[in-house]
Structure formats: structure tokens, C-alpha cells
Amino acid sequence: MKILAILIALCAAPLAAQQVPQSAAQMQLSFVPVVKQAAPAVVNIYARIMTQPRGTPLQSDPFFERFLRDPFATRKPRVQNSLGSGVILSADGIVVSNYHVVGMATDIRVVLNDRREYAARVLLGDEESDLAILQIDTPDALPFLDLRASDSVEVGELALAIGNPFGVGQTVSSGIVSGLARSGGSGGSGQGYFVQTDAPINPGNSGGALVDTQGRLIGVNTSILTRSGGSNGIGFAIPADLVAAFVAQARNGSDRFKRPWAGISGQSLDADMAETMGLDRPGGIIIAGLHPASPFLDAGLAVGDVIVGVGGVAVNTPAEMIYRMSVVGAGAKADVSFLRRGGEERAQVSLLAAPDIPSREETVLDRDTVLPGLTLVRVNPAVLDEMNLSLEVSGVAVTQPGRFGRRAGLRYGDVILEINGETVTRPGQAQDILRGDMRRVSMVVQRGARRIGLRFRV
Numbered sequence: 001m002k003i004l005a006i007l008i009a010l011c012a013a014p015l016a017a018q019q020v021p022q023s024a025a026q027m028q029l030s031f032v033p034v035v036k037q038a039a040p041a042v043v044n045i046y047a048r049i050m051t052q053p054r055g056t057p058l059q060s061d062p063f064f065e066r067f068l069r070d071p072f073a074t075r076k077p078r079v080q081n082s083l084g085s086g087v088i089l090s091a092d093g094i095v096v097s098n099y100h101v102v103g104m105a106t107d108i109r110v111v112l113n114d115r116r117e118y119a120a121r122v123l124l125g126d127e128e129s130d131l132a133i134l135q136i137d138t139p140d141a142l143p144f145l146d147l148r149a150s151d152s153v154e155v156g157e158l159a160l161a162i163g164n165p166f167g168v169g170q171t172v173s174s175g176i177v178s179g180l181a182r183s184g185g186s187g188g189s190g191q192g193y194f195v196q197t198d199a200p201i202n203p204g205n206s207g208g209a210l211v212d213t214q215g216r217l218i219g220v221n222t223s224i225l226t227r228s229g230g231s232n233g234i235g236f237a238i239p240a241d242l243v244a245a246f247v248a249q250a251r252n253g254s255d256r257f258k259r260p261w262a263g264i265s266g267q268s269l270d271a272d273m274a275e276t277m278g279l280d281r282p283g284g285i286i287i288a289g290l291h292p293a294s295p296f297l298d299a300g301l302a303v304g305d306v307i308v309g310v311g312g313v314a315v316n317t318p319a320e321m322i323y324r325m326s327v328v329g330a331g332a333k334a335d336v337s338f339l340r341r342g343g344e345e346r347a348q349v350s351l352l353a354a355p356d357i358p359s360r361e362e363t364v365l366d367r368d369t370v371l372p373g374l375t376l377v378r379v380n381p382a383v384l385d386e387m388n389l390s391l392e393v394s395g396v397a398v399t400q401p402g403r404f405g406r407r408a409g410l411r412y413g414d415v416i417l418e419i420n421g422e423t424v425t426r427p428g429q430a431q432d433i434l435r436g437d438m439r440r441v442s443m444v445v446q447r448g449a450r451r452i453g454l455r456f457r458v
Contacts, residue, residue, distance in 0.1 A: 045084045045110055085207040112143075131243065145216065155178065176197065199235065207222075279306075305339065310336055372404060394415075408454060440456070
């Protein structure tokens with residue numbers, strides 16, 4: 001039977017040269033048809049990033065600043081060149097790439113496989129997901145790839161990675177889909193849910209395509225797990241379903257990705273927890289905390305419930321849950337399955353962006369205060385989400401410490417709880433306290449999971 005299959009495949013060789021392989025026997029002959037179909041839509045991206053050189057720590061000191069001002073004033077911004085890949089997703093020039101390739105770029109050039117070159121601009125970028133949507137400025141119809149539904153992808157499928165590793169030119173590597181629902185294993189800046197592949201991915205492949213044997217986009221290559229800097233056979237791609245959500249928001253005019261806010265804290269349910277709760281197997285996310293404005297709380301969920309599904313798909317980690325919410329999209333409703341007292345229940349949860357209520361009241365402390373230039377905002381759900389703060393935190397958060405705040409030990413993301421023994425709830429209140437006549441200042445600051453005390457002389 002094996003010999004017969006080979007003979008049939010050989011007879012079909014002329015046909016296979018003109019169409020995508022439809023069987024394993026055809027695939028043994030060549031990947032050429034798939035590459036011919038997919039490669040024209042994978043582009044090289046050259047980005048220019050302007051960076052301001054850093055001075056010395058003494059330059060931030062008010063005493064030394066007057067002595068060091070002139071030498072450092074002559075420093076010019078430096079130009080950094082970023083190299084990566086991208087994938088054209090529509091004939092009108094919508095391109096997806098990684099945020100770390102183009103997110104901060106001032107000049108972006110996109111070069112097609114046929115050497116045509118175009119200028120491009122960022123429509124939407126998101127550092128957390130490490131995705132950026134670009135628009136090529138051209139009236140020409142461009143080749144593009146279709147997106148494949150992520151839930152149809154299975155472990156063991158053949159896959160091709162197409163990109164521009166090390167700037168050598170467009171390169172194709174083959175492998176399989178090694179795993180799904182990978183979270184927290186990325187070596188790049190992306191966070192969340194990934195497709196894992198052993199198709200070799202190297203620097204420069206970032207933003208390139210991971211395609212199936214039909215030439216459809218499975219995901220956008222974003223990072224590798226490596227100790228040497230080269231490919232060790234563990235690469236990660238952002239699923240096509242999340243890419244589709246980004247494209248939809250970019251076409252609607254958003255310049256920032258509106259990610260649905262859960263307003264919950266929790267962790268994956270392990271075997272010990274499952275046994276304690278009388279469950280027959282571990283799985284799902286146990287809710288440890290709920291913000292008063294959480295849409296899950298509004299839908300009836302409570303601390304101790306175990307979320308096991310979102311949108312009809314099982315979830316086992318917080319990253320999976322956020323991914324499923326993002327795919328459903330902000331403004332929609334998701335069917336959420338959860339366990340309570342051993343029984344499964346369902347609820348409709350409205351997926352909304354974190355509310356910017358009450359007003360954040362951004363305040364830059366003036367020169368009449370002891371910490372001029374310190375920028376504070378009132379903590380609300382939007383601030384919690386943007387700064388990745390604990391749900392229980394309240395007070396005022398530091399968005400820019402300024403020179404004097406930095407000297408005092410403040411950092412971005414610190415939450416000031418008390419100043420000189422007085423509880424602080426609003427930026428204006430902090431400004432009034434720090435405007436007083438004082439020689440010493442003491443603060444209680446929440447930094448991550450720790451509370452620390454800061455004391456300094458004025």
C-alpha cells in the first residue's frame with residue numbers, strides 16, 4: 001500500500017506544482033506550492049527609532065545639574081534601526097507585525113518579496129500583546145494571507161515559518177505545531193496565549209508568518225525560548241484569532257487595543273485545590289478577589305467560584321481567560337461557565353474596557369511643592385489595568401517621578417498611601433500636603449506586593 005501511495009503521488013506531481021498539496025503523500029514531494037502561495041504576502045520591515053541618550057545619575061541631581069547642563073545639552077538623539085517581518089492581511093495594505101519591531105518607530109519601510117518598497121504607518125499598537133497593525137500607503141492591490149480560525153489548529157499539524165532572520169532575506173523553515181494554549185513561556189515582550197512550534201525562528205523572524213499546509217495564517221511569530229540566542233526548537237506565535245481582533249479595532253479607528261477588563265484576581269486550580277473542593281480533576285481559575293466594578297461581579301460571580309469556560313471554550317489559566325475575552329471583543333457579551341459548590345452554572349458577562357471612573361485627576365506638582373514635576377493620578381479601574389496594579393490598591397499612583405521624586409526614591413507605578421501620617425486619596429490632596437512648610441517628609445508607598453516607607457529631608 002505504501003508503494004502504491006508513492007506511485008500515485010509521483011503521478012500527481014505536475015498537478016501538485018500548480019496547487020496546494022492535499023495529502024501527506026503530496027506533501028512528501030515538496031513545500032513549494034505552499035511557499036509560492038504564502039511568501040508574496042510576507043514582507044520585510046525596516047524601522048527607524050529615535051532614542052534620547054541618557055546622561056549620568058548626577059545630571060538628575062539639582063545641585064550638579066547646573067554644572068552639567070551645557071555638556072549634555074549638546075547630545076543629539078541617536079538613530080536605532082530595527083529589522084523584522086510582517087504579514088499582509090488585506091489587498092488594501094493592512095499589515096500585522098510585532099510591537100517591538102515597529103511600535104516606537106518614526107520611519108517604517110515595508111519591502112515585498114518582489115522588491116517593491118512602500119512607506120507604512122502604525123494604525124494600532126499594543127506592547128502587552130506585542131502586536132502592531134500597519135497601513136501601507138499604496139493604491140496597488142497587494143497579495144495577502146487568509147486567517148485560519150485558531151480553535152481549528154491541532155497539535156502535530158505541519159507548519160511553515162516565513163520571515164527575514166538575521167536580515168539574510170526571506171527564509172522558510174518547516175516544523176509542526178508543538179503545543180497550544182502556551183502562556184508565560186515567551187521570551188519576548190508579548191504576554192498571554194501562544195501557539196508553540198518547532199519550526200526554526202530566529203531574530204528577524206519577529207512579525208513573520210506561521211502558516212499551515214493550505215497557506216493560511218496560523219499565527220504571527222513573536223519570540224523563542226533560548227539560552228544561546230538561536231533557535232532551540234521552541235518558538236511562539238500569536239494566534240490568528242487575536243490578530244483578527246486587532247485588525248477589526250484598527251479598521252474602526254482605534255489607535256490602542258481595547259482589551260476587556262475582568263476586574264478579578266485568581267489562579268489556576270491545581271490538584272490539591274481540586275481535592276479540597278471535592279472536584280474530580282484540576283482545571284479552571286479560582287476567583288480570589290473581585291473589584292467592586294468588575295463585570296464578573298455584576299454578572300453574579302463571587303469569590304471562590306471556579307471559572308472553567310469563556311465563550312464555550314475551556315480555560316485553565318488567567319492568560320487564557322483574557323485571551324478568550326479579547327477574541328470575543330470589548331462591547332460584546334460572553335457566556336461564562338463556572339463551578340459553585342460542585343455544580344456548573346452559567347452567566348452572561350458584559351465585556352467592557354476598564355472604566356476610567358472616578359476621574360483620574362492627573363496632577364503635576366508645581367514649583368511651590370517640595371517635589372515639583374512629580375505626576376500623580378487617582379487610582380481607578382483604568383489606572384489599575386494600565387499600570388498592572390493589584391485590585392485592592394487605592395490612593396494616588398506615580399506616573400512620572402520627576403527629578404526630585406526620583407531622588408526621593410519614587411518610581412513609576414508606586415502608589416502613595418500616606419504622606420506625613422495623613423492618608424492620601426486624591427492627587428490634589430497630595431499636592432496640598434507637599435506644599436506646606438516642612439523640613440522632613442515621610443511616605444508610605446505600595447510597590448508591587450510590598451509596603452515601604454520613604455523618608456527624606458527637604
